[in-house]
Amino acid sequence: MAEQTIRVQLSETKKEKPKSDQLIFGRAFTDHMFVMDYSDPLGWHNASIVPYQPLSIDPSAMVFHYGQSVFEGLKAFRTKDGDIQLFRPRKNFERLNLSNDRLCIPPVDEAFALKAIKKLVSIDKEWVPDAEGTSLYIRPFIISTEPYLGVAPASHYKFIVILSPVGAYYKEGINPIKIAVENHYVRTVKGGTGEAKTGGNYAASLKAQELVSKDGFAQVLWLDGVEKKYIEEVGSMNVFFKINGEVVTPELNGSILAGVTRDSVIELLRHWNIPVSERRISMEELREAYLDGTLEEAFGSGTAAVISPIGQLTWEGKDMVINEGKTGEISQKVYDTITGIQYGTSEDPFGWVEEVEAKTTVK
Template identity: 85%
Template sequence: MEDQTIRVQLSETNKQKPKSDQLIFGKTFTDHMFVMDYSDPLGWHNASIVPYQPLTIEPSAMVFHYGQSVFEGLKAFRTKDGEIQLFRPTKNLERLNHSNDRLVIPPIDEEFVLKAIKQLITVEKDWVPDAEGTSLYIRPFIISTEPYIGVAPACHYKLIVILSPVGAYYKEGINPVKIAVENHYVRTVKGGTGEAKTGGNYAASLKAQELVGKEGFAQVLWLDGVEKKYIEEVGSMNVFFKIDGEVVTPMLNGSILAGVTRDSVIRLLKHWNIPVSERRISMEEIRQAHQDGKLEEAFGSGTAAVISPIGQLTWEGEDLIVNEGKTGEISQKIFDTITGIQYGKMEDPFNWIVNVETKSTVKN
């Protein structure tokens, strides 16, 4: 985009900010949002920070009918010194463009959008909570807005970034969860949209999640959509297993999302000289490792929870208890290290942290 100006319209009335110990994930939103439009032949234009408000969009907007939408999720953290920092935001914006390509949405200027996110956080700096484990969740998303009924890529889009202060995912420490292995429904298949972060993937997962939730399970473990044999993801997270001293995770195959936390976990394990591999993993292998006493840990990884230990896997009527249902040593160490880096409590040897300069004044 040629015009790198971000216009700012500040809200005349601000919301009452919730207390840090009363934050519920995804329920509260800040006073402002970033918006930018796309149209042929202008490209991306009209970049603005405006008061958080409803969208005016026609019922015939193509996003409602053909699902052209992508999104990302990342966080801003307040350090003990009051500074605000982001965790690997460039990886999220790279992945947003990867999703754009799959959904035939025009690419964004990643550097410019990062600048816009920083400026939006600067405007909303008082919304970044400082209580232990809290953060400001950042949700960039793009939707097709062209009013047209016809199956084709749209010519008009809107990029929006909204912010939400969120509480600690684990208020009483990380606790292992029960997971049901899904044998009927599939999340996606190779050649589909699984490697993109698009709303349809999550809509497709709801039925299975609803059914296992009624049976007391926290989530489902997804198997591949062809043979229903190989492990892919757990809920909306990537998944790892520690088997006989080695940590293994499903390799990226076109149907698995390339998680930013997943990549961070792999890099940390290599940094610690812990054996780690990306390969195909069957449920039969996991069951055999459990029977042989070699299944030592299992956990999911993602932005919201960072690490979610798995204490039980239920497959074909059999309960596989992992590490006596307790959080494993590696799971805890990864969680402590990533969150330590995010909050500025630990050294960042990978240059993952991007600081947000909040001392500048923003004017209308």
């Protein structure tokens, strides 16, 4: 896509900002949003930052009927010096285009998308909270808008970015959560859309999540969709297990999302010379490790929660209490390091953070 300008229309009114200690994940939204259109043969065009507002979409828009949509999630953080920075945003847009390809959506210019997000965050910089553990969640997404009821890739799309000030994703925070292993329902299979970040994957997970939440579980751990034997991922997180001194995470097999935080955890562990492997791991292997005392730690990783220690796994009616239900040493170290890099309190030897230009000139 050729470089284009971003038209800016500032809101004439400002919303009341929620207090930092009252933030609920994904409930409040900032004053502005980014919108860009796609159509044949123009390509992506009409890039604009406008006041946050409802969308006007035809009832026959293909997204409502065939689910052609993708999204991403990343965050902006305010440092102790008042600067605003992003964490590995280029990885998010790289993954967005992989999702686009799987859903037959035209790719976006990754550099331009990053430029648009920086400008949007700069305009709404007052919404970036500064309390400990808070951030500005960034949600880019693309939907098919062509008014047509034929089953085919659409020829019209909208690329939208909205912003939301957030606190902790789980009410438990960094404290261990309870996870139920799902044996009945299937989220996705190799060859499906599991490695894409598309809404249908999450819709497919809701039933199992609804059922286990009644028993106090925070999330579902999904097994492979064919044999229902091998561990894949938690509903909103990738997953790691420390077994006999080695950290193991399920390998990317076509049905697991390649998490940005997952990649960061693996890089950190290798940087610390902690043994880490990406491979198939079955629930039977995990249960054996639990029974013989070599399952030392478990945690999930994701943009929303960063790191969530797993204090209990329940499979086939039996509870596995991991590390006495306490936060493990590696879980805590990874969490402290990643959040330290994100908030600018720790060294960033990997070049993961990108500064947002707080004094961007709005034209």
